Every structure is written in C-alpha cells, then in structure tokens.
Amino acid sequence: MKQGKRLHRFKLITFCALLALIMTGFGEIIILRDAEHEETLLRNTMQSYAAMIAQETQIKISNGIFATKTLHILLASGNYKTDDFEDWAKHIVENSFVASCVQLAPDGIVSFSYPLEGNEEAIGHNLIEDKNRDDASLKTIESGEITFVGPLKLIQNGKYAVIARKPVFRNIDGEKDFWGFTIAILFIEDILSNKIALLEQQGFQIQITGDNPDSTEDPILYISDNWNDIGSIEVGIIVPNGHWSLKLNHSPMDSGHYLLFRILTIFLSSMLAVYIYVQQSSMHSKQLEITSLNKKLTKLSFTDELTGVGNRRSGMYMLEKYILESQRYHKSLSVILIDLDRFKQVNDKYGHPAGDLYLCHFASCLKASIRKSDSIFRIGGDEFLILFPNTDQQESMNALEGLFQYIENHPCHLDNTTLPINFCAGLSEYQSDESINSLLERADNKLYEAKKSGRNKIKS
Numbered sequence: 001m002k003q004g005k006r007l008h009r010f011k012l013i014t015f016c017a018l019l020a021l022i023m024t025g026f027g028e029i030i031i032l033r034d035a036e037h038e039e040t041l042l043r044n045t046m047q048s049y050a051a052m053i054a055q056e057t058q059i060k061i062s063n064g065i066f067a068t069k070t071l072h073i074l075l076a077s078g079n080y081k082t083d084d085f086e087d088w089a090k091h092i093v094e095n096s097f098v099a100s101c102v103q104l105a106p107d108g109i110v111s112f113s114y115p116l117e118g119n120e121e122a123i124g125h126n127l128i129e130d131k132n133r134d135d136a137s138l139k140t141i142e143s144g145e146i147t148f149v150g151p152l153k154l155i156q157n158g159k160y161a162v163i164a165r166k167p168v169f170r171n172i173d174g175e176k177d178f179w180g181f182t183i184a185i186l187f188i189e190d191i192l193s194n195k196i197a198l199l200e201q202q203g204f205q206i207q208i209t210g211d212n213p214d215s216t217e218d219p220i221l222y223i224s225d226n227w228n229d230i231g232s233i234e235v236g237i238i239v240p241n242g243h244w245s246l247k248l249n250h251s252p253m254d255s256g257h258y259l260l261f262r263i264l265t266i267f268l269s270s271m272l273a274v275y276i277y278v279q280q281s282s283m284h285s286k287q288l289e290i291t292s293l294n295k296k297l298t299k300l301s302f303t304d305e306l307t308g309v310g311n312r313r314s315g316m317y318m319l320e321k322y323i324l325e326s327q328r329y330h331k332s333l334s335v336i337l338i339d340l341d342r343f344k345q346v347n348d349k350y351g352h353p354a355g356d357l358y359l360c361h362f363a364s365c366l367k368a369s370i371r372k373s374d375s376i377f378r379i380g381g382d383e384f385l386i387l388f389p390n391t392d393q394q395e396s397m398n399a400l401e402g403l404f405q406y407i408e409n410h411p412c413h414l415d416n417t418t419l420p421i422n423f424c425a426g427l428s429e430y431q432s433d434e435s436i437n438s439l440l441e442r443a444d445n446k447l448y449e450a451k452k453s454g455r456n457k458i459k460s
Contacts (some may be wrong), residue, residue: 047202067184069166101119103184105165110123110152140166146165161188206247206249210244297343319440332389332430335388338386339425358412369407374399375388425450426442426449426459
C-alpha cells in the first residue's frame with residue numbers, strides 16, 4: 001500500500017510538474033510571439049519616422065542646392081561680374097529657410113560673403129590650397145557637381161555648419177574654364193528636424209552622419225546621448241556628390257510585465273484567451289496607425305504643399321510612366337514647361353503672402369482649363385510642368401491657347417487690385433526612344449526662346 005501511495009504521489013507530482021512546465025512553456029511561447037510582434041511594429045514605426053525625418057532633411061538640403069544654383073544663374077546672367085552680389089545674396093538669404101550665408105569664391109578664394117558681419121575671417125580663404133579642405137574642393141571641380149561638406153567648424157565664427165559648394169565654369173573659345181565656386185552655408189541647427197527632440201522624449205535614439213571628402217571618417221551631424229548602434233535601422237539621404245546616413249534606434253523595451261505574465265500564466269490560465277484578444281487588438285490598432293501614417297507620408301511626398309498640385313518628384317514619376325506607355329503602345333505625349341512672367345515683381349511689390357496667392361490662383365486656373373487626363377506639377381518657385389498623354393504637339397498647342405484665353409478672363413484679385421497673369425511656355429512632343437532629360441531639355445529650350453522673345457509667348 002505504501003508502495004502504491006508512493007507511486008500515486010510520484011505520478012501526481014509528475015503530472016503537476018508537467019502541467020506547470022506545459023503552462024510555463026505555453027506562456028513563454030506567447031511572450032516570445034508578443035516580443036517579436038512588438039519588435040516588428042517598433043521597427044516599422046522607426047522606418048516611418050526615419051523616412052519622415054530624411055524627407056524633411058532632403059527638403060532643407062534642396063533649399064541649399066537651390067541657393068547655390070540661383071547664385072550661379074545670377075552670376076552667369078551678369079556675365080560673371082560681381083557688382084550686384086550683395087543684392088543677389090540678400091534676396092537669396094531672405095528667401096531661404098536654411099541658407100544663413102552665401103559666398104562667392106573666384107578662383108577658389110572666398111572674396112564675397114553675405115552677410116559680411118561675423119564672416120569677415122572667411123574672406124581671403126583659399127579653398128583649393130588649404131590642405132585641410134582641398135580634397136572636397138578638388139572633388140567638386142573634377143566632378144562638376146555641387147558637393148556638400150560637413151559638418152565643419154567654420155573659421156569665421158567657430159560654429160558648425162554644412163557647406164554646399166557649386167563649381168562655376170565659363171565657356172571660353174569652346175572650352176570649360178573654371179571661374180570659382182558659389183557657396184551656401186547651412187548651420188547644423190537649421191538642417192536638423194525639430195521632430196528629433198520629440199522622438200528622443202519617446203525613447204528613440206538618432207544618429208545622422210554627413211560626408212566630408214577632406215576626412216577619412218564620416219562626420220556626425222547629430223547623435224543622441226545614449227546612442228546604441230545595435231539593431232538600428234538606416235535610411236539614406238541623397239546629397240549631390242555624396243551620401244548622408246540617418247540611423248534610428250529605440251531604448252530596450254521594458255520587460256517587467258513579462259515577469260508578471262509568467263506568474264499569472266501558472267495560476268490564471270483561463271485569462272490567456274483574454275490576453276491574446278487584447279494583444280491582437282492592440283497590434284491591429286498599431287498596424288492601422290502605421291499604415292495610415294505611411295499613406296499620409298506618401299501623399300505628402302508627391303504633393304506641392306502650397307498649390308495642392310503635384311510636386312517635382314511626382315512630375316518626374318508620372319513623366320517616366322507616360323514615356324513607358326508611349327514606347328510600348330506608340331502613343332503621343334506632349335509636355336509643356338511654364339514660367340510666370342514678373343512673378344518676382346509681384347513678390348517684391350505686394351509681399352510673399354500675395355505671391356503665394358498669385359501662385360495658387362494660377363494653379364487653380366491650370367486645373368480648371370485642362371482635361372482630367374492631363375497632369376499639372378509645380379517643379380520650381382514659379383515654374384510648372386503640364387503633361388498631355390495621348391496628345392500630339394498641335395493638340396497641345398490648341399489646349400495651351402485655350403489656357404491663355406481662360407487665364408486672360410480670370411485675373412488674380414488681391415484686395416482691391418487686379419493683377420493680370422502673364423506667362424511663357426515651351427512645348428515639346430516626345431520622340432521615339434528619347435530620354436526624359438532630352439524631352440525636358442527641348443521644352444526648356446523652347447521656354448527660353450519664348451521668354452527671350454517677350455511676355456505671354458509660346459514656342460513649340
């Protein structure tokens with residue numbers, strides 16, 4: 001009997017131990033699954049946040065690029081004379097939300113700076129002969145492209161900034177002759193997104209590295225105090241003649257609730273179904289939030305914020321799509337580049353809010369006067385692109401003439417002032433096996449001819 005009791009006790013203990021192990025193992029499976037899903041959701045969230053910050057940084061970089069290109073255009077239009085530099089630079093800096101200073105460096109020597117105050121020590125700096133910074137300058141000249149360098153400690157004020165340099169070449173007797181650089185200085189605090197501090201408060205860690213040809217190591221634009229590279233996600237930020245990197249990570253998740261769950265699993269197994277239901281609902285809700293955020297980010301990245309029409313990225317995407325359709329199905333395709341006449345005078349005389357209203361009104365006129373199958377994109381400050389699929393050059397010209405008539409009948413009203421809208425347009429039709437750049441270049445050349453011949457002109 002004693003032997004039977006011992007056997008029964010042994011079986012009972014064994015059964016209880018196995019049951020405890022099974023329940024514990026089942027709980028561990030749930031915990032493991034929960035942790036994996038949390039990690040997946042967290043990484044998806046980090047990917048979305050990283051893309052958002054990278055996009056915002058890309059926009060600010062584009063503004064710096066625009067500053068150097070604008071200065072180059074003004075310099076070339078003035079036959080490379082620098083007498084009006086201060087007027088040019090003042091306008092560029094005042095209209096840029098990133099570029100704090102612009103400079104000219106004839107022959108690679110910084111000779112002009114706006115504002116000059118606080119930047120006096122930069123005057124006379126030879127960017128080509130400075131052994132600490134000559135690699136980036138030579139790379140810029142050799143590539144012929146804008147180069148972003150930094151962050152660097154500025155010699156004039158000790159602040160850290162990213163420097164955008166654009167090489168300027170003149171055509172002398174058919175040969176390219178190096179004139180110097182147009183330069184835009186972007187302070188680090190102006191480039192960094194204000195969302196970084198908010199993300200750090202939520203436990204995220206961020207590191208942004210730049211590009212400096214003068215150094216063997218990638219310079220760090222920003223790094224969180226508690227940065228940990230293990231398990232981070234990385235998003236590239238494209239800059240001219242270089243590459244930036246944005247990494248995002250998160251502090252280790254609190255696992256204290258898992259200990260409580262292990263205890264509850266042993267004594268309250270009946271609550272397991274409730275936990276799964278709550279957890280799955282939470283996961284689904286988070287996934288919907290991420291999906292919604294991704295859709296909003298995608299829409300924002302393809303829409304011009306001011307006018308509501310497509311932006312440059314959207315325009316290039318649609319143009320590539322239409323070209324593929326034209327090649328495959330032998331369909332006609334026409335493009336029109338539009339540039340507003342005297343838009344700068346509207347801004348200068350009535351202010352930038354009036355200029356914004358002027359642009360919005362013009363965009364509304366475009367949308368109202370074209371077909372639903374046609375597409376409008378704002379690709380620059382006062383530059384627009386219209387795509388006419390399944391439309392040859394003559395049909396597009398007819399549509400453009402109708403646009404002129406519509407806009408003539410719908411001037412822009414600013415308070416008690418009526419402003420007529422004048423613009424020039426360049427029209428080109430897609431030719432077989434032609435590249436996007438070639439098609440746009442032909443349209444741009446026609447636009448240049450139109451503007452050269454006067455106001456309110458069309459060239460095809």
